[in-house]
Amino acid sequence: MTGDETRPRIRHNDYSPLTPAPIGRWRPELPVSVIIPAHGGQHRLDLALASLAAQTYPAHLTEVVIVDDGSSPPLRLPEIRPENTRMIATTNGWGPGHAFNTGVAATEGTVVQRLDADMVVHREHLEALLRWHHLTDYLVTIGAKRFIEEPPVTAAEVHQAVAGGTLKRLFDPDKAIPSTTEMTILRLDGLRSSKNPYHVCTGPTLSLYRTLFREIGGFDQEVQRGEDTELGYRLAQAGAVFVPDLEARAVHLGLPAQRRDRGATVRAVEPYLAHRVPLRRDLRKERGRRWRVPYVEVVLRVAEAGERETRAAVNAALDGTLPDVAVTLVAPWSALPTGRHSVLEAPGFDLRMIREGFHDDPRVRLAEDVTPSAAPVPFRYSGPVDVPPAPATLERMVKALLDERLGLLVVDFPDGRTATLERTEAVGRARLLAAPGEPLADVIHQTHGVRHSPAGDFWPSLAGRPAVTPAPSQAPASGGRPLDGRSSGASPSETGRSQPAESRPGSQPESRPGSGSELRASTALSAETRSAMAGLTQAWTPGGARRERSWIRRVRTALRSRYL
Template sequence: MTGGTAADLPPIRHNDYSPLDPPALGGWDPELSVSVIIPAHGGQHRLDLTLAALAAQTYPDHLMEVIVVDDGSEPPLRLPEIAPSGARIVTTGSSGWGIAHAVNTGAALAEGRIIQRLDADMVVCREHIEALARWHHLAGFLVTIGAKKFVEEPALTAARVHEGVRAGSLESLFDLSAALPSSTEQTISRTDGLRASRNPYHVCTGPTVSMRREIFRAVGGVDPGVLRGEDTEFAYRLAAHGVVFVPDMAAQAVHLGLPAQRRDPQRAVRVVAPYLAHRVPLRRDLRRDRGRHWLVPYVEVVLHVDGPEERVREAVGAALDGSLGDVVVTLVAPWSKLSGDRRPVLDDPLFDLRLLREHFAHDERVRFADEVSATPAPIPFRYTGPVSVPLGRDTLERMIRVMQDDRSGMLAVALGDDGEATLQRTEALGRARLLGADDVTASIEATHGVRHGDRPEFWPAGPTPPAPAKVPASPKAAAHGREPARPAVQRAPGQELGQEHGREQRGPGQEQRPRQEKQREQRRGEGKRQEGRDSLLGRLRTALRN
């Protein structure tokens, strides 16, 4: 029942986990151990109620440990009389502070196969841990989310909470009819349990969430540099890793106290915005400042160094100067061969490679790699294309728009003799890796879909302006070897280049050519007549002088 073998699981399309069939509560035998991590700062009474509820869980005691991480409480937190048998309190020490740091501290000490994050002011139902853990026995790439409602904190003792939870009824402890529903539950309901959600990580907001320990560590834990919105940023990286988010409404919980956002909603939103703007590229609404560089780019452009230096530089320039400026370029070549040892400068056998590296060594938007990394995470998209076909001005935007329309995981564009360009969704690539797929493209096709396109759709051929007609040089300009100035073309307001008076100009070989030939013949005839007049005048002047 431990599951997790990709070959034994039906394909899960996007976040539709419907093919998974969890066991009924109370009708199965758990095998995986669980470590419940509770970050806490003060609030001893609320912590007492949280631990009392955990002491009444249906999940086996010998498979559950509880680690309370005291994040600088004054006075220090203590372990109450009613608590799970495997509960202990640890401190964060002086190395850091905040929720993220506390969660990471507890996770580093965790021995359980499943990491369960829980707030220190939550009273959970008796099946809460069991309901979330049963999914992890099916597959190792799931993140499960519990339900929660907000209530005004009633006057309850730990003993009363323990008794009520063990009896199986949160209603006997709280007036749930007056509880404030969370936006999380509303979103889950609206998106068919997140099955139809485009970005299910949005509702993975921390207070009660669980995953396999290896998943937690693979994404690097929670970012301690994010002081607000750390749960959303962490969930975004989980999504980029390829996980499937599964909400389980049987994992009921009550949050003691109303949401902090109700005190000052505007300030609560403002404090989160800069953290997410830098770290969650999918939040395009937070990246409206033009000309900015962000911590996590929107697209990684992978270019294999192939061909002359000028062609590579042109491809890099096109990628960085496109309409989508939120990119980073990775140049793939054997850069590790470039040592700092003494060498001939002009006769260096790696002269071209060394020169190319120096061209981009000080541009923070250009990276160097000997090989393409397995995933660009947390960057949400990766483009790979030949340097012989530089990106068009809006090629990336066109490709992303197509993929976002149908939520495909990969777009492949045929480039004729130049090969192929691809745009991969990092989430789909991560899913293929979690499934251990030998054929990444086939895996992406099964889980997200692969779309194919043609070059003109993403590299449209723009109109080529006609060459200006040559103007005959004046005698004075010709005498000095100068090219005459070209007259400016006068256009009506709003008129595009290549159009005059609402009529498209004809190109070479069309009606314009006979007209131009006739004008040139006329100019040649005038020149000959002028030459004849000049010769006659010269003869007369000579005769008069004589």
């Protein structure tokens, strides 16, 4: 999906600026595909289809697909059903998520609606949810439901009751059990004040644009329990807004699973969510574990860094007080020599040593560039390689972001460089809403908030040192690239500033012989040495192999005259 300035810029999950059309007094236009994953339960499916056959949403805009997920005997289409209804079967997989993905692939509606096969919906159910999607395309709408023991009713009786608006005569509302989802929605002002609204993204009835569903990759077919919550989490990271509509009423036939065996139900969900939803910190109490989706991605641009300072920065990120961290090292790895070459004298010695030192570490990824979004990782840190995070830096930055519900935290160092921590859901929202050429930070400021802080707030060793705050257009976001394209954590020469080494954060008064940053930290190198080093840097680029030996000799000569 691309940015569109006509989309409303909703802050957090407060969708108050949107005003839905009154039910029955508007003209629907969007085609909807209602997809029903089903495994057995023919009678309940018959009741669900009978209720769908009496909807107020136009029949010519509605298609219904039942996805038979391995029922034995196979399910059949009943006599009472919507006009455009068909049955397909799953292949090469199983489970509700796989079944829904199969249904999406077989349909074409602009909006896709998931409905459980044991749901009997009131006549305005689809209309109530679909009216929101006519306002904008990045909403996830959630219907209401109440649980009730299944009474002895027929499909014909259900169809007549739904069409006449008398469903409560068949299903006594006084005997219905409200869902915990509905109670949460009421408690949090319709989720407008919810910090994590995806928690109530339950599968029995929800709808969203097909484009949004496809952008996040659909359901994770490996998740057999809690698949709807996991889907909601990834939708949140993509910038979606969650809108519950309690006028989209429904009856869920049968008591909730938690009533039957709460302990087993919770245990069945936990391992799936623990690995895939990092914000569920309560499920990640074992600090020694490694999880499928990390909590924070640390991005370090190491193309011009030394091996030793890179190792120090990686170790600092992984050994801090915040567990659950992964590191991405960004450099032109494909430009390094391949095949037979001189290990000592071939171009890019430090980069080759970095690559060999980290390519087998599962917590470290080597990348040519940074993806536009860290999703599904909820937070991304970017900063200078030569200013490693202090032990508590990442934990403090995440806390600041969470406490103030910010989308972007920019830390300003005394030399004018910056480090950033971005919230993935804010970047996802900004990518949806930004007009062509509009800085993402401007959108994040509107939807989540941006804050600048001095480095001393998160690096104790820099406390009390004044920070240089860059101009607003330099505020970085998304992978350490400022919104104007300049590199986050750039050296003073890259930003047009000239700073002595001793004034840079994290630098030492004296460089250690052999340090990877020794030459860069020295301010007394001769012009000849700097020229030779510049040439060597050029020789590292593709096509520079023929010049490498002469530049290496020049650097050796310059260093020998300087230090020997």
